[in-house]
Amino acid sequence: MVTVLALxxxxxxxxxxxxxxxxxxxxxAGIGWNVLSGFAGQFSFxxxxxxxxxxxxxxxxxxxxxISPWLGLVxxxxxxxxxxxxxxxxxxRFGLKGAYFALATFALAELLRLTFNNFDYVGxxxxxxxxxxxxxxxxxxxxxxxxAIRYFVALGLVALGTLAVIIIKRSRVGSRMLAVRExxxxxASLGINPLRAKLVAIAASGFITAVAGGYYAMFLMFVDxxxxxxPFVSVVILLRPIVGGVGTIWGPVVxxxxxxxxxxxxxxxxxxxxxxxxxxxxxxxxxxxxxxxILVLVIIRAPDGVLGWFHRFRTRxxx
Amino acid sequence: MRGRSSKVVWAGxxxxxxxxxxxxxxxxxxxxxFAQAVVSGLLIGGVYSLVAMGLSLVFGVxxxxxxxxxxxxxxxxxxxxxxxxxxxxxPYVSLLITIPLLFIVGVxxxxxxxxxxxxxxxxxxxxxxxxxxxxIENLALVLFTGTPRxxxxxxxxxxxxxxVVTLDFPLKVFGAVVSLPKLVAFLAALVxxxxxxxxxxRTQLGTAIRASAQEPEGAELVGIDVRRIYMITFGIGAxxxxxxxxxxxxxxxxxxxxxxxFTIIAFVVVVLGGMGSIPGALVGGLVIGLTQELTQLFVxxxxxxxxxxxxxxxxxxxxxxxxxxxxx
Numbered sequence: 268m269v270t271v272l273a274l275x276x277x278x279x280x281x282x283x284x285x286x287x288x289x290x291x292x293x294x295x296a297g298i299g300w301n302v303l304s305g306f307a308g309q310f311s312f313x314x315x316x317x318x319x320x321x322x323x324x325x326x327x328x329x330x331x332x333x334i335s336p337w338l339g340l341v342x343x344x345x346x347x348x349x350x351x352x353x354x355x356x357x358x359x360r361f362g363l364k365g366a367y368f369a370l371a372t373f374a375l376a377e378l379l380r381l382t383f384n385n386f387d388y389v390g391x392x393x394x395x396x397x398x399x400x401x402x403x404x405x406x407x408x409x410x411x412x413x414x415a416i417r418y419f420v421a422l423g424l425v426a427l428g429t430l431a432v433i434i435i436k437r438s439r440v441g442s443r444m445l446a447v448r449e450x451x452x453x454x455a456s457l458g459i460n461p462l463r464a465k466l467v468a469i470a471a472s473g474f475i476t477a478v479a480g481g482y483y484a485m486f487l488m489f490v491d492x493x494x495x496x497x498p499f500v501s502v503v504i505l506l507r508p509i510v511g512g513v514g515t516i517w518g519p520v521v522x523x524x525x526x527x528x529x530x531x532x533x534x535x536x537x538x539x540x541x542x543x544x545x546x547x548x549x550x551x552x553x554x555x556x557x558x559x560x561i562l563v564l565v566i567i568r569a570p571d572g573v574l575g576w577f578h579r580f581r582t583r584x585x586x
Numbered sequence: 587m588r589g590r591s592s593k594v595v596w597a598g599x600x601x602x603x604x605x606x607x608x609x610x611x612x613x614x615x616x617x618x619x620f621a622q623a624v625v626s627g628l629l630i631g632g633v634y635s636l637v638a639m640g641l642s643l644v645f646g647v648x649x650x651x652x653x654x655x656x657x658x659x660x661x662x663x664x665x666x667x668x669x670x671x672x673x674x675x676x677p678y679v680s681l682l683i684t685i686p687l688l689f690i691v692g693v694x695x696x697x698x699x700x701x702x703x704x705x706x707x708x709x710x711x712x713x714x715x716x717x718x719x720x721x722i723e724n725l726a727l728v729l730f731t732g733t734p735r736x737x738x739x740x741x742x743x744x745x746x747x748x749x750v751v752t753l754d755f756p757l758k759v760f761g762a763v764v765s766l767p768k769l770v771a772f773l774a775a776l777v778x779x780x781x782x783x784x785x786x787x788r789t790q791l792g793t794a795i796r797a798s799a800q801e802p803e804g805a806e807l808v809g810i811d812v813r814r815i816y817m818i819t820f821g822i823g824a825x826x827x828x829x830x831x832x833x834x835x836x837x838x839x840x841x842x843x844x845x846x847x848f849t850i851i852a853f854v855v856v857v858l859g860g861m862g863s864i865p866g867a868l869v870g871g872l873v874i875g876l877t878q879e880l881t882q883l884f885v886x887x888x889x890x891x892x893x894x895x896x897x898x899x900x901x902x903x904x905x906x907x908x909x910x911x912x913x914x
């Protein structure tokens with residue numbers, strides 16, 4: 268009752284608010300993915316690795332050592348950045364590129380999923396349920412009875428992430444990343460160290476995505492190996508920037524907005540269809556079919572995402 | 587650098603084997619259990635080879651990471667299942683339908699979805715096939731719900747006792763049990779590998795496929811319609827997985843994600859065997875099957891752990907695979 272009253276000023280239901288919060292969390296994860304794959308051009312198909320490390324770090328230090336999740340978000344980011352540096356150093360050193368790098372990142376995420384699924388310290392197959400802390404909800408990052416604040420914190424994190432990416436893109440190391448993406452050999456001949464640029468990218472990318480994962484664990488108050496490291500998590504993360512626009516500042520946010528609205532529309536259509544579409548009522552999976560169709564159409568029709576398509580459209584009509 | 591690192595891998599493997607072999611004796615492992623793991627590994631490995639062959643062909647010729655490969659298998663599994671449930675068609679007979687059906691589906695996908703993006707970056711092609719996979723799997727979910735089903739073949743329950751081989755060391759007893767459908771799938775993988783190999787190496791179509799894979803522009807110049815060859819190649823790749831779908835039906839639960847579970851394993855096999863190499867897919871499948879079952883034996887409950895460790899090692903030390911040529 269208190270919840271409903273608290274939300275009346277906002278004019279949206281708790282459900283809508285939690286959908287919006289989830290959208291923001293995955294937008295942040297997509298912002299992280301975009302640094303490595305969009306700016307530095309190293310396509311990652313396993314960003315669930317960083318997302319999951321962030322989620323587990325927050326869950327473990329909060330439930331086992333009662334350390335504030337705020338610190339957990341930073342620690343999770345560091346753990347993921349270190350993991351990124353180690354695995355990135357090994358794979359870039361061995362010259363993994365393109366499809367092979369994508370498959371290697373996927374395999375790494377799967378290895379983490381299988382390891383955590385068998386690791387008793389982190390609850391193995393059962394996962395970790397984060398208990399209600401009570402008391403100061405700001406300190407414990409829980410906001411169980413104030414979903415609006417939960418939403419605003421997610422919004423704040425996305426703003427911070429976007430700011431970080433703007434800073435990265437405008438910095439020297441950001442320009443080096445773009446140079447490496449365009450032509451690694453040419454960049455190297457200009458005195459750029461491609462390995463270093465890629466390592467900075469993977470560390471920053473992992474950090475940002477891990478923060479999203481950590482907040483997701485606090486949002487769900489639960490984490491298990493599938494939610495954290497599952498292959499679908501990687502796909503969900505990279506789809507946002509792909510749909511919005513790879514390598515752009517706002518691509519992940521635009522993509523997250525489009526996909527979550529579309530997802531909700533198709534889901535509610537299936538739940539409660541208009542009379543002429545009665546046949547699809549309760550058709551489980553139909554929203555995912557639409558989702559797949561959108562993906563296929565985006566790749567064929569707008570390979571540089573909605574922002575790229577919009578940009579081309581605008582330059583064409585200006586001529 | 588490469589030469590040295592592959593030596594490092596072989597040395598590493600030798601150390602691991604030197605560690606594992608005495609360990610089996612040390613732990614006094616039940617040899618029947620060990621034999622069973624080896625036999626199960628080879629049998630499931632045969633299925634992996636079967637699924638991976640088509641993927642390897644597509645990967646090698648088109649340079650496409652086809653994430654829809656397992657979803658195509660789902661189509662074949664459901665087609666075979668419906669034929670069996672509604673008309674009593676034996677899965678081995680339905681091969682005559684699923685193979686051409688999947689060939690047509692494959693040609694269609696290449697024609698309408700992939701040909702337009704052949705020049706796009708690798709990740710866009712990967713995502714395109716991923717989108718197709720999501721569509722197929724969830725259409726199956728819409729049409730058939732998620733309830734797992736299975737079929738009962740009257741003659742499939744017979745089990746053969748392979749109690750013929752007796753070795754002194756390391757396998758003292760070789761009393762593993764083999765189920766008929768898995769044996770058939772295994773043998774079919776061998777046959778299919780042979781047929782595919784001959785098709786690629788000995789026929790005119792195969793020559794055109796190899797030419798299109800190596801030098802698309804050159805192939806175009808000598809009058810090969812490369813786009814058409816791409817369509818046929820994708821069709822053949824899909825037909826392989828069509829065969830796999832019918833062959834695994836007797837020992838697999840039918841569900842929308844039934845095929846998808848093979849996709850990643852198939853990629854592991856393809857990278858291990860060398861992309862584009864049919865013998866590589868065959869051997870790679872068997873190696874991965876063995877790896878999986880032996881990991882399960884030593885680290886219960888985590889059979890894929892070993893598989894991914896092997897995968898990462900191959901990616902790092904020998905990305906061109908066992909049978910692959912070094913790519914520039």
